[in-house]
Amino acid sequence: MLRTGSSCRVALLILCGAAMLSQTGGVEPPTGRLPNVLIVTVDTLRADRLGAYGYSRNTSPVIDKLMREGVRFTQARTVEPLTGPALCSMLTSRYPHEHGGSRNGLRMRSGMASLPKALQAQGYRTSAFVGNWTLRDKLSGLAEHFEYYEEVISRRRWFGLVKGEATADDLNEAFDVWLDDHAGRHGDRPFMAWVHYVEPHAPYRNQKAFHGQLGFPKNQALGDKEKYDTEIAAVDAAFGELLEIAGKKINLDETLIVFASDHGESLGEHGYWGHGRHLYEPTLHIPMSIRWPGRVAPGTVDAPALLIDLAPTILGLIDTEGNAPFAGFDWTAVLDGGEPPMDRITRYQAHRGAVLSKHDSDLARKAGLLAVGLIEKNRKEIFRMERNRRWLFDLEADPKELDSLTRVNEHPTEGLLGWMRTVYEGLGEFDSTIPAPLDEESVKALKSLGYVD
Numbered sequence: 092m093l094r095t096g097s098s099c100r101v102a103l104l105i106l107c108g109a110a111m112l113s114q115t116g117g118v119e120p121p122t123g124r125l126p127n128v129l130i131v132t133v134d135t136l137r138a139d140r141l142g143a144y145g146y147s148r149n150t151s152p153v154i155d156k157l158m159r160e161g162v163r164f165t166q167a168r169t170v171e172p173l174t175g176p177a178l179c180s181m182l183t184s185r186y187p188h189e190h191g192g193s194r195n196g197l198r199m200r201s202g203m204a205s206l207p208k209a210l211q212a213q214g215y216r217t218s219a220f221v222g223n224w225t226l227r228d229k230l231s232g233l234a235e236h237f238e239y240y241e242e243v244i245s246r247r248r249w250f251g252l253v254k255g256e257a258t259a260d261d262l263n264e265a266f267d268v269w270l271d272d273h274a275g276r277h278g279d280r281p282f283m284a285w286v287h288y289v290e291p292h293a294p295y296r297n298q299k300a301f302h303g304q305l306g307f308p309k310n311q312a313l314g315d316k317e318k319y320d321t322e323i324a325a326v327d328a329a330f331g332e333l334l335e336i337a338g339k340k341i342n343l344d345e346t347l348i349v350f351a352s353d354h355g356e357s358l359g360e361h362g363y364w365g366h367g368r369h370l371y372e373p374t375l376h377i378p379m380s381i382r383w384p385g386r387v388a389p390g391t392v393d394a395p396a397l398l399i400d401l402a403p404t405i406l407g408l409i410d411t412e413g414n415a416p417f418a419g420f421d422w423t424a425v426l427d428g429g430e431p432p433m434d435r436i437t438r439y440q441a442h443r444g445a446v447l448s449k450h451d452s453d454l455a456r457k458a459g460l461l462a463v464g465l466i467e468k469n470r471k472e473i474f475r476m477e478r479n480r481r482w483l484f485d486l487e488a489d490p491k492e493l494d495s496l497t498r499v500n501e502h503p504t505e506g507l508l509g510w511m512r513t514v515y516e517g518l519g520e521f522d523s524t525i526p527a528p529l530d531e532e533s534v535k536a537l538k539s540l541g542y543v544d
C-alpha cells in the first residue's frame with residue numbers, strides 16, 4: 092500500500108536524551124524466533140561528524156550508544172553518494188547500474204529481489220517511512236518492495252514554496268501510528284520497518300535548541316559546518332525519541348536495529364559543497380552498525396564494508412534463505428568470529444544529480460555517468476568521464492586525498508577500466524526504458540533539494 096500524506100500534529104511530547112534502549116517493564120518479547128528488524132537511515136550524514144567515529148563535538152549521543160551496543164563498521168562506504176540510487180542499492184543489494192535508479196528521478200527496474208521482499212516471504216510485515224522527495228515511489232520505484240510505503244512530505248523549503256521533505260518528528264509520528272496498528276492487530280507477526288530521516292540535508296538550518304549540547308554560545312550565528320552539526324544533533328535526538336516510542340510497544344533487546352546513512356557530505360573539501368558528483372571520502376564514508384543483543388557481539392569491523400552488504404547480512408543473521416542474487420557481502424560469518432576480508436576490493440560510481448528535463452531524458456542513464464572509483468587496501472583510484480582523467484590516492488598517507496599519485500593524462504588501470512565498462516554497459520541496458528520527463532512539481536522539489544545540474 093502506498094500512502095502519501097502530511098503529518099500535521101505538533102511534535103510528539105516525548106522526552107529525548109540518551110538512547111532508551113534498555114527495556115521498559117511489562118513488554119512481551121515477539122513470538123516466534125524471527126526478530127523485528129528496524130532500519131534507520133539518516134540522509135547526508137558523514138561518518139566523521141559522529142562521536143562514534145571520533146568527532147570531538149557531542150553531536151550524536153544516541154547514535155554513539157547504539158553503536159557501542161552493537162557492531163560498528165569503521166570502513167563502510169556507500170556505492171553512489173546520492174539519495175535515491177544509494178537507498179535503492181541498500182534495499183536491493185545491487186549497484187545503481189544494475190537496478191537502474193542511477194540518478195534521482197529515475198525509477199529502478201521493477202520486479203527486483205530485495206531485503207523487504209525476502210523478509211515478507213518469511214512472514215514479515217514490511218513498512219517504510221520516507222521523508223525525502225527523491226524516495227517518492229513515482230521517482231524511485233520503491234513502493235513495490237513494501238506492504239506499506241508511506242511518503243511523509245510535510246516540510247516546506249525555500250520560503251515555503253515547495254514541500255519536499257519531512258521533519259524527523261513527522262516521520263516518528265507516522266511510524267508510531269503504524270506501530271500502534273501493528274502491535275494491536277498483527278503483533279504475532281514480526282515486522283521490518285525502515286525510517287529515513289532527511290536532516291542534515293542542505294540547506295542546513297541552525298537548530299538552536301542544541302547549541303548547549305554542542306558547546307556553542309546561545310543564539311550564536313553559525314557557519315554552515317556548525318549548522319550541519321546542529322542538524323545532526325537534532326536528528327540524533329529524534330532517533331532517541333523513535334527508540335523510546337518503539338520501546339514501549341516492542342522489545343528492543345530482541346529487535347535487530349540497523350543504523351546507517353545513505354552517503355556523506357562534502358563540507359568544502361576539494362572546493363565542493365554537497366554530494367553526488369564526486370567520489371572523495373567525505374561523501375563515500377558512512378556510519379553503519381547493527382545492534383542485536385545476544386546475537387551480534389558488540390565491537391568493530393575494520394575491513395571494507397558497503398551499504399549493499401546490509402541486506403545479505405541481515406538475512407544471514409536471521410538465518411533465512413533467498414540472498415543469492417545480492418551483490419553485497421554477507422558479514423554473518425565474520426560477526427560470528429570468522430576472518431574479515433581485509434583485501435576486499437570495493438567499487439563506486441557517481442552520476443549526475445537528477446533527470447529534470449527532456450534533454451536529460453534522451454540519454455538519462457549513460458550520459459549521467461560522471462565517475463567510477465575503486466579501492467584496494469589503501470589504494471584509491473578515481474576516473475572522471477568528462478575530464479578523461481584519473482586520480483590515484485594512498486588513503487593511509489594522504490587521507491584527505493590532496494596529492495594524486497598519477498600524471499594528468501595517465502590512463503585508468505585494467506581493474507578500473509573493467510569496472511567502467513561494466514557500469515557503462517549496464518546503464519545501456521535501460522535505453523529502452525527511458526522515462527518521461529518529470530512533472531513540474533517534482534522538478535521544483537528536486538531543485539529545492541539542490542539537485543540541479
Ligand SMILES: [Zn+2]
Nearest residue numbers: 134135174353
Ligand atoms: Zn541522501
